[in-house]
Amino acid sequence: MPDTRLNDKLLYPSDRRMWVSMKTPYFVFFAVLGIVPVLVAWVQFFSIGLPSIPSPAHTIPSSVGDPFGFPVWIRLTHFVNFFLMVLLVRSGLSILMDHPRLYWNDHCTPGSDWLRFTPVEVPKDRVWTAKDDSRYLSPWIGLPGFRHTVGIARHWHFLSAFFWLANGLAFVALLFCTNQWRRLVPMDWQIGADAWNVFVHYATFHLPSEPDGFYKYNPLQQLSYFGVVFMVAPVTFFTGLAMSPAIDNRFRWYPRLFGGRQCARSIHFLALLGYLGFLIPHITMVAITGLSQNMNHIVFGTDATDPAGLLVGLIGIGLVVGACFLTHWVSWYKPRLLQYTFRRFLGPFQRRFLNRMATQVEFKKQNISPYFWPNGKMPVSEDWTQLRETGFKNYRLKVFGLVENPVELSLADLRELGKQDQITMHHCIQGWSGIAHWGGFPMAKLIALVKPKAEVGTVVFHSFGEGHYGGEYYDSLSLGNAKHPQTLLAYEMNYEALSEVHGAPLRLRVENQLGYKMVKWIRAVEFVRSECTVGKGFGGKNEDDEYYPIVANI
Ligand SMILES: Nc1nc2c(c(=O)[nH]1)N[C@H]1C(S)=C(S)[C@@H](COP(=O)(O)O)O[C@H]1N2
Numbered sequence: 155m156p157d158t159r160l161n162d163k164l165l166y167p168s169d170r171r172m173w174v175s176m177k178t179p180y181f182v183f184f185a186v187l188g189i190v191p192v193l194v195a196w197v198q199f200f201s202i203g204l205p206s207i208p209s210p211a212h213t214i215p216s217s218v219g220d221p222f223g224f225p226v227w228i229r230l231t232h233f234v235n236f237f238l239m240v241l242l243v244r245s246g247l248s249i250l251m252d253h254p255r256l257y258w259n260d261h262c263t264p265g266s267d268w269l270r271f272t273p274v275e276v277p278k279d280r281v282w283t284a285k286d287d288s289r290y291l292s293p294w295i296g297l298p299g300f301r302h303t304v305g306i307a308r309h310w311h312f313l314s315a316f317f318w319l320a321n322g323l324a325f326v327a328l329l330f331c332t333n334q335w336r337r338l339v340p341m342d343w344q345i346g347a348d349a350w351n352v353f354v355h356y357a358t359f360h361l362p363s364e365p366d367g368f369y370k371y372n373p374l375q376q377l378s379y380f381g382v383v384f385m386v387a388p389v390t391f392f393t394g395l396a397m398s399p400a401i402d403n404r405f406r407w408y409p410r411l412f413g414g415r416q417c418a419r420s421i422h423f424l425a426l427l428g429y430l431g432f433l434i435p436h437i438t439m440v441a442i443t444g445l446s447q448n449m450n451h452i453v454f455g456t457d458a459t460d461p462a463g464l465l466v467g468l469i470g471i472g473l474v475v476g477a478c479f480l481t482h483w484v485s486w487y488k489p490r491l492l493q494y495t496f497r498r499f500l501g502p503f504q505r506r507f508l509n510r511m512a513t514q515v516e517f518k519k520q521n522i523s524p525y526f527w528p529n530g531k532m533p534v535s536e537d538w539t540q541l542r543e544t545g546f547k548n549y550r551l552k553v554f555g556l557v558e559n560p561v562e563l564s565l566a567d568l569r570e571l572g573k574q575d576q577i578t579m580h581h582c583i584q585g586w587s588g589i590a591h592w593g594g595f596p597m598a599k600l601i602a603l604v605k606p607k608a609e610v611g612t613v614v615f616h617s618f619g620e621g622h623y624g625g626e627y628y629d630s631l632s633l634g635n636a637k638h639p640q641t642l643l644a645y646e647m648n649y650e651a652l653s654e655v656h657g658a659p660l661r662l663r664v665e666n667q668l669g670y671k672m673v674k675w676i677r678a679v680e681f682v683r684s685e686c687t688v689g690k691g692f693g694g695k696n697e698d699d700e701y702y703p704i705v706a707n708i
């Protein structure tokens with residue numbers, strides 16, 4: 155368990171702090187992308203001068219149907235969006251740091267990352283787990299920040315994402331129920347040229363005469379608002395979904411829309427840069443084009459120039475900053491509350507939809523990842539070490555609990571339960587993925603053999619290995635998930651006997667869940683009524699100690 159006394163040295167070790175490095179070609183690409191338009195603007199300015207921008211003649215709408223002003227629903231959704239975006243960005247960065255590498259390939263092969271937030275080159279001469287690789291953020295940047303868990307970061311992220319989506323949909327729906335959509339949606343290609351002209355002004359440090367935003371936006375402003383609302387936001391949502399194991403392993407075409415799961419993850423991050431690339435000029439423009447008046451627009455919906463809107467706006471910003479402190483406090487002192495809240499809100503959705511979709515995506519042999527990140531702590535227990543020394547000859551899988559026919563099975567017995575091969579994509583909660591072949595017997599076969607009693611709801615997998623903070627590693631599945639056609643107890647990986655790092659002699663595969671549910675080095679399988687009676691009662695070692703959710707399909 156993390157030490158809840160916030161100790162900087164322990165929780166934010168200097169050798170695990172964030173670091174940024176981008177592969178040179180990408181750096182050059184982004185630099186060119188950023189610099190070229192500015193250069194062109196300067197060339198235009200020096201050669202033919204500033205383009206003319208028709209000065210905004212009126213402050214009243216040009217035709218009777220044109221929208222003006224900011225009704226209360228715009229002001230409210232704008233504020234709610236700001237608040238939720240702060241939570242989303244802060245928690246998103248924390249999630250990112252847990253696997254501080256971005257790729258354009260689903261294998262996450264070390265060295266193929268185009269952007270990384272760690273200085274570490276993955277060592278080739280020893281086991282380097284994904285957990286060893288994670289970095290930490292200061293709580294000034296990340297939520298929760300420090301060495302707190304990705305479980306907590308994800309709770310904040312998904313809870314806010316849910317409200318963010320609802321808020322965004324409400325905003326867009328109201329745009330189109332009123333005439334306010336006309337402020338944002340360009341109806342004429344001319345806007346491209348007009349926006350460029352405005353850009354030439356800004357890029358060469360000239361301020362064109364601005365229309366009063368209460369009545370009309372300037373063309374560049376309109377295009378950028380349109381881009382954020384109708385392009386960047388949907389991209390964030392859809393690339394977010396493309397990281398779900400349940401969705402990816404059910405609908406193969408879905409992550410492919412983005413070039414694969416890791417491309418979706420990279421694009422999700424680029425969308426963040428898109429938001430920041432919008433936010434900084436947005437705030438700057440609000441400040442330099444008449445701060446008080448602009449703040450009255452968005453706070454009170456009036457076109458006045460007094461400082462009331464600014465003052466109340468600052469209080470609103472203060473509230474959001476206060477919420478950052480509160481969320482930090484909740485993360486550290488009430489993590490269970492957060493875990494429960496997540497379960498209460500999103501659990502039903504996961505159970506009703508994601509859990510029910512039987513995964514079916516299979517890959518081909520040539521898709522198998524050349525490298526598959528390992529995770530977890532190798533077992534150090536006497537019994538496992540001894541078994542390993544004799545090639546697991548004396549291994550017995552103990553199956554017990556509320557069953558009519560408890561058994562103890564040797565590897566030879568287990569092979570008689572049938573063999574299923576599948577090539578599937580693994581999704582780790584930290585963000586990496588990998589494709590591998592797994593060979594083993596379907597859990598359904600074992601279930602049929604031991605005949606669980608009617609009251610059984612949960613299957614618990616006990617490991618020889620320990621969790622991150624000590625104590626047995628275990629996890630559980632609902633009986634439904636255990637019966638899924640792709641739920642295996644695997645003894646082969648990539649057509650060879652399961653290696654020690656990857657869980658010898660036996661490990662779980664359950665393809666609609668995240669990796670942490672897939673217990674390695676399995677010692678025993680137990681059938682129980684519910685997870686409440688096992689460990690601390692939250693469904694698994696990571697659920698107990700790191701506040702991960704019990705259902706892991708997003
Ligand atoms: N016993 C045990 N099983 C475990 C873990 C662990 O720490 N201990 N880590 C889990 C996590 S977080 C992942 S992503 C997968 C990784 O499997 P791999 O090492 O074969 O890649 O194993 C899971 N099974």
Ligand SMILES: [Mo]
Pocket residue numbers: 529581582583584668669670
């Ligand atoms: Mo994981």
